[in-house]
Amino acid sequence: MQPSRPSVVIIAHGSSVSDGAQEAAEQHALTLRQSRRYGTVKVCFLVDLDEMPDMPKGEIFLLPFFMSGGFFVRKKIPDLFQLVDGKRIEKDYHFLQCDALGLDPGLSGIIIKMGQEACKQTYLNPENIHLVLVAHGSEKSQASAAATRHQQQAVEKEVVFGEVSSVFLNEEPELEKWLVSHSNDVRPKILIGLFAAEGPHAMEDVPAGIRRAEEVKPQSAAIQYAGIVGTRPEIVKLVQDSITRCAAANRL
Secondary structure: OOOOOOEEEEEEOOOOOOOHHHHHHHHHHHHHHHHOOOOOEEEEEHHHOOOOOOOOOEEEEEEEOOOOOOHHHHHHHHHHHOOEOOEEEOOOEEEEEOOOHHHOOOHHHHHHHHHHHHHHHOOOOHHHOEEEEEEOOOOOOOHHHHHHHHHHHHHHHOOOOOEEEEEEOOOOOEHHHHHHHOOOOOOOEEEEEOOOOOOHHHHHHHHHHHHHHHHHOOOOOOEEEEEEOOOOOOHHHHHHHHHHHHHHHOOO
């Protein structure tokens, strides 16, 4: 007998060197379980998977806990769960893949809230700051840059901050070089990491890039790193909304 409530599987990359890279997904899963809206809530880390893990029977929503729609979302997850066009429907299983976290239309609202909170903490007017989105980036794929600029445009449309820019760790405009080239900008800069979890990129590479840039050329205004989006408690609501959209799209 199939469960009356759908199940959810949060699929993240995971890490063999950082527990922080896995804690965010686990915490969001715990909150989803406590909501009692779903039959089973599981977390899978691709770094540990070679084949599909045991799954509950019934309707199962796969939530890619990734900040872009790159290789893992387009290829790895569909292959692992044997999906065709984002779904797999059999007698005992009904798999549906949701959009990646970084492509969620509600993510820009969390970014804006983080920027506003950072302004409030330092008594700044959002209209007078330069908001900078920091993402992974890649020289091999444009997926990360495309997702980041999509969120940048969504934030810009709300006209909250003086300016909004995107920089990356592994492609141009690269964080450190960008900060050096904008060192004469007199507006305070608030940096927000578009990372799913507190892994090495978010917790080590971004602060290190800021330090190196300030050593190369002192900044005319303060730089504040406001943290990452993936650990925010509001992410749970995005997951729930993503599941609702996915369910509606597949029942038309």
